[in-house]
Amino acid sequence: MKTIVWLVLCLIWGTTWFFIKIGLEDLPPISFAAARFVLALLILSAIIRWRKIPLPKTKGDWKLLGLTGFLQFFVNYSAVFWGEQYVSSGLAAVLQAMIPVFGLVWAWFHLPDEKITGRKICAILLGICGVAIVFADQLQVNNWLSFVGCAVIVAGACAAAESNILTKKFGGNLHPTSLVFGQMVCGILPLLIVGLWKEGNPLEFNWTLTAALSVLYLATVGTIAAFWLYYWLLSQIESAKAMTIALVTPLVAVCIGGVFLGESLLPQTFFGGALILASVGLVVFRKIEPHPKEICLKTVDECPADV
Secondary structure (H helix, E strand, C coil): CCCHHHHHHHHHHHHHHHHHHHHHHCHHHHHHHHHHHHHHHHHHHHHHHHHHHCCCCCHHHHHHHHHHHHHHHHHHHHHHHHHHCCCCCCCCHHCCHHHHHHHHHHHHHHHHCCCCCCHHHHHHHHHHHHHHCCHHHHHHCCCHHHHHHHHHHHHHHHHHHHHHHHHHHHCCCCCCCHHHHHHHHHHHCCCCCHHHHHHHHHHHHHHHHHHHHHHHHHHHHHHHHHHHHHHHHHCCCCCHHHCCHHHHHHHHHHHHHHHHHCCCHHHHHHHHHHHHHHHHHHHHHCCCCCCCHHHCCCCCCCCHCCC
């Protein structure tokens, strides 16, 4: 079940790039992201009311939701959308692939059971190299603003990783639906303010059918379903395994672009993709040591006394 959810999340977050790309043809970026989350909040409100899902009640829970919502839904998304004004989407994908790297560091601070190992470090570095190879033709930094854009996107990746780790450590008692709802409530207000300030009245945007369908897909599948599944998965497996999704989604996005948008799939895509899959394999598939009882195959007398 966990493997299926992991694969589904790779597919969902890989397809969101496609819908973001076609939606940005008609909508400005920050307000586009805000519209996605506003619609998701409205739908989540109806689900919570219908299913009578309890909302967080304690001050500690709301502090957690306030901090993680701000980091995940404002800092990270704003950083990506702002940074992509000055860097290519491919370079942004490589920089966002830093999420598992920051995740390892934050887990070392907050989750004592999740150790930093040489295997994890090698796997994640291999995955980042794979993503960089896939987008090798888009990695130019041409001016000072491009450099600043890179730094901002990396800061967003750091914020997203910290949000994930804090959610895993302190959010296990919260229903995934109310967890996503609370985070968006706390994180969307700054996004709305920036959108209104920089991009104007949303009612005056070019609301084509394509734009509306993009917002609908991103709200329902790319936000509600994806974050619900992700927080369930995060509670079941190591954070490093969960965050390797950030390495795979750019590869999925490139393949979808090649199939549906007619974008060329260069030879480097396949080599980089192989490195990404190898990195995931290093993190996900580990040799499991047999239990002492399983190696006692002959007689009871041959087993250690403490088995």
